[in-house]
Amino acid sequence: MHYYTDLILILDSTVRLAIPLILACLAGLYSERAGIVDIGLEGKLLGAAFGAAAMSAVTGSPWLGLLAGIGVALGMSGIHGLASINLKGNQIISGVALNFLAAGLTTFLGQSWFHRGGFTPQLSQSQRFGPISLPYADQVKDVPILGGLYSELISGHNILAYVAFIAVPVTAWVLFSTRFGLRLRAVGENPKALDTAGMSVTLLRYQALIITAVLVGIGGTYLSIAQSAGFNNNMSAGRGYIALAALIFAKWKPWPALATCLLFGFLDALQFRLQGIQFPVIGEVPVQAIQVLPYILTVVLLAGFIGRAVAPKAAGQPYTKER
Amino acid sequence: MSARVPLPRWVDVALLPVLNVMLAFLIGGIVVMLVGQNPLDAVGIMIYGAFGYGSGFGYTLYYTTDFIFAGLAVSLAYQAGLFNIGPEGQAYVAGLGVILVALALNGLPWLVTVPAMIVAGGLFGAAWAFIPGYLQAKRGSHIVITTILFNFIAVSMMGYIISKHLKPDGVNSDESAPIDAISRVPQLNVFWDLFKHSPVNISFILALLALVGVYWLVWRTKFGFAMRVLGQNPTAARYAGISNSRMIMITMALAGAMAGMVAVNNVGGVQGRLILNFVSGAGFVGVAVAFMGKGHPFGVALSALLFGALYQGGQELAFSMPGITREMIVTIQALVILFTGAMGDMLRPPLERVFFKPPDNSSAEGG
Numbered sequence: 001m002h003y004y005t006d007l008i009l010i011l012d013s014t015v016r017l018a019i020p021l022i023l024a025c026l027a028g029l030y031s032e033r034a035g036i037v038d039i040g041l042e043g044k045l046l047g048a049a050f051g052a053a054a055m056s057a058v059t060g061s062p063w064l065g066l067l068a069g070i071g072v073a074l075g076m077s078g079i080h081g082l083a084s085i086n087l088k089g090n091q092i093i094s095g096v097a098l099n100f101l102a103a104g105l106t107t108f109l110g111q112s113w114f115h116r117g118g119f120t121p122q123l124s125q126s127q128r129f130g131p132i133s134l135p136y137a138d139q140v141k142d143v144p145i146l147g148g149l150y151s152e153l154i155s156g157h158n159i160l161a162y163v164a165f166i167a168v169p170v171t172a173w174v175l176f177s178t179r180f181g182l183r184l185r186a187v188g189e190n191p192k193a194l195d196t197a198g199m200s201v202t203l204l205r206y207q208a209l210i211i212t213a214v215l216v217g218i219g220g221t222y223l224s225i226a227q228s229a230g231f232n233n234n235m236s237a238g239r240g241y242i243a244l245a246a247l248i249f250a251k252w253k254p255w256p257a258l259a260t261c262l263l264f265g266f267l268d269a270l271q272f273r274l275q276g277i278q279f280p281v282i283g284e285v286p287v288q289a290i291q292v293l294p295y296i297l298t299v300v301l302l303a304g305f306i307g308r309a310v311a312p313k314a315a316g317q318p319y320t321k322e323r
Numbered sequence: 324m325s326a327r328v329p330l331p332r333w334v335d336v337a338l339l340p341v342l343n344v345m346l347a348f349l350i351g352g353i354v355v356m357l358v359g360q361n362p363l364d365a366v367g368i369m370i371y372g373a374f375g376y377g378s379g380f381g382y383t384l385y386y387t388t389d390f391i392f393a394g395l396a397v398s399l400a401y402q403a404g405l406f407n408i409g410p411e412g413q414a415y416v417a418g419l420g421v422i423l424v425a426l427a428l429n430g431l432p433w434l435v436t437v438p439a440m441i442v443a444g445g446l447f448g449a450a451w452a453f454i455p456g457y458l459q460a461k462r463g464s465h466i467v468i469t470t471i472l473f474n475f476i477a478v479s480m481m482g483y484i485i486s487k488h489l490k491p492d493g494v495n496s497d498e499s500a501p502i503d504a505i506s507r508v509p510q511l512n513v514f515w516d517l518f519k520h521s522p523v524n525i526s527f528i529l530a531l532l533a534l535v536g537v538y539w540l541v542w543r544t545k546f547g548f549a550m551r552v553l554g555q556n557p558t559a560a561r562y563a564g565i566s567n568s569r570m571i572m573i574t575m576a577l578a579g580a581m582a583g584m585v586a587v588n589n590v591g592g593v594q595g596r597l598i599l600n601f602v603s604g605a606g607f608v609g610v611a612v613a614f615m616g617k618g619h620p621f622g623v624a625l626s627a628l629l630f631g632a633l634y635q636g637g638q639e640l641a642f643s644m645p646g647i648t649r650e651m652i653v654t655i656q657a658l659v660i661l662f663t664g665a666m667g668d669m670l671r672p673p674l675e676r677v678f679f680k681p682p683d684n685s686s687a688e689g690g
Binding site: 039079082083084087088089090091092093094096097098099100101103104105107108109111112118238241244245248286288289291292295296298299302303304311 | 666
């Protein structure tokens with residue numbers, strides 16, 4: 001029974017750690033499926049986290065915080081769109097710039113607004129998104145096996161976490177069963193065909209970027225006012241890049257994206273649990289060895305040793321109508 | 324719409340980049356105003372801090388050294404059409420090569436140790452960049468993604484090596500044993516009193532040589548020609564009998580070696596030991612430097628100096644202006660990348676209108 005409780009706890013933190021990854025990964029999925037490479041996910045997560053925490057600290061409302069988080073992400077997506085859709089600039093450079101912009105501005109503005117060395121004020125319970133108890137979670141807690149599963153693992157997360165999980169089937173449906181999804185995938189594979197059919201490549205790509213911004217904005221908000229009680233410097237800590245790696249690992253598909261993010265979240269959770277534990281033969285597993293696994297797995301995949309990751313064909317290329 | 328009229332060359336290579344940088348600074352100035360400070364005062368303090376006195380200037384040149392190497396690591400690869408976002412990791416791993424050689428030869432005079440550190444740092448940096456180069460050339464993995472991933476792999480790997488293997492007993496912070504003073508890269512203040520308390524060292528001279536060397540390699544040798552052909556038209560390169568995959572691997576290794584010199588400057592010179600995360604963003608500044616400098620060594624030199632001055636001046640600013648932190652510099656760096664890199668052509672259409680000359684109808688050739 002002891003191992004079972006342990007397992008539930010690890011799975012529970014897996015879910016918590018995977019949520020920002022899922023949101024950022026799905027965000028990247030919309031954008032890259034539409035042909036816009038988004039290295040800037042990291043910066044958008046960070047910017048949104050700051051926007052949400054700052055707004056919630058000032059107004060006291062987590063919902064306004066969520067709006068601010070999405071707003072920041074929308075603004076950054078707007079810059080990305082302007083650079084990569086209208087000005088036909090290099091999408092990778094634009095993404096790199098956005099990451100720096102978020103890293104610099106969040107700390108700079110945080111310091112000059114709140115004077116706490118880049119931290120936002122500590123948020124109280126009412127300024128955050130608290131856990132939601134699903135019906136009967138308390139009553140079934142003592143039911144063996146299933147009770148713990150329900151009350152610990154499935155119940156007790158906050159609203160944003162459930163949004164992340166709902167976003168997966170919704171994305172799969174939008175992408176593969178709607179007209180919009182078909183067009184979205186087409187604009188990332190062959191924008192010229194859409195243009196010839198009389199649809200606007202620019203409009204479709206901007207629509208994708210808006211969805212991207214909303215999802216990654218929720219992800220950033222989750223980081224600062226749901227998972228933690230405030231913003232701190234560089235709190236996205238590479239999650240945007242991990243999400244990008246997960247997206248490649250999942251071959252730009254929503255359900256595999258969920259699985260990959262859960263796997264990466266599990267590795268993250270494991271890393272905390274394994275600290276200081278001695279194993280027979282190998283001894284203590286260094287934290288770094290587990291930290292590095294998502295990156296190594298992605299490199300191995302990219303190198304084509306386990307399957308092949310083929311990006312949307314037009315990803316990264318600005319579309320120019322023929323003159 | 325008619326075909327575009329090319330801009331005069333000086334507008335393309337000088338005016339446009341300068342206008343883009345000014346735009347970046349203008350927006351940076353607006354941000355400074357938003358937090359209630361006078362941007363002109365800020366510029367004054369930064370210029371004084373970066374150039375106004377000997378050791379301030381020395382610090383500027385110390386930062387410039389790092390940025391020249393990192394900038395060259397990005398621009399060298401870019402000439403071959405490869406986007407190397409990995410100088411941060413390449414420099415970090417090169418630190419391992421530098422410290423291993425330096426500790427092995429510890430106690431010997433710098434004339435012996437410094438060349439060894441340069442070779443070791445270059446080799447380790449080259450090896451770390453070679454792997455993404457190999458994966459791009461032979462397995463078709465996208466170099467941008469792999470170099471980013473390799474930055475993270477470097478962080479974990481080096482963190483493990485430093486904290487578990489290089490850290491001497493009884494030391495609390497994560498760093499290696501120190502190199503003896505006589506074996507370190509000598510500081511310029513030994514030769515020149517002007518730079519009294521600043522860490523600028525012989526690596527700066529090495530950086531200047533590297534600028535000339537890269538210019539010579541890219542524009543004056545057969546290898547450099549092949550590199551540029553590959554960058555501009557891989558299909559043409561293949562038809563001309565150039566082995567693209569070989570070129571990609573060699574170019575990435577050279578770029579990594581350049582990034583490795585950041586470790587010579589810091590590990591071998593300034594800190595005299597291998598400290599956790601010693602690169603602290605210099606590799607990423609290289610991306611900004613390379614794009615601002617349009618990938619040319621002369622441009623890289625100028626933009627590295629600008630960023631060196633920004634970093635040193637920014638320190639000064641953080642001391643003397645309340646509400647301004649060092650991160651303002653990161654913001655300006657971001658704006659520079661955005662306006663000179665991603666939005667570099669934003670001002671092109673208006674400039675084309677200004678410099679457009681109607682075709683001369685009297686001449687047979689026309690425009």
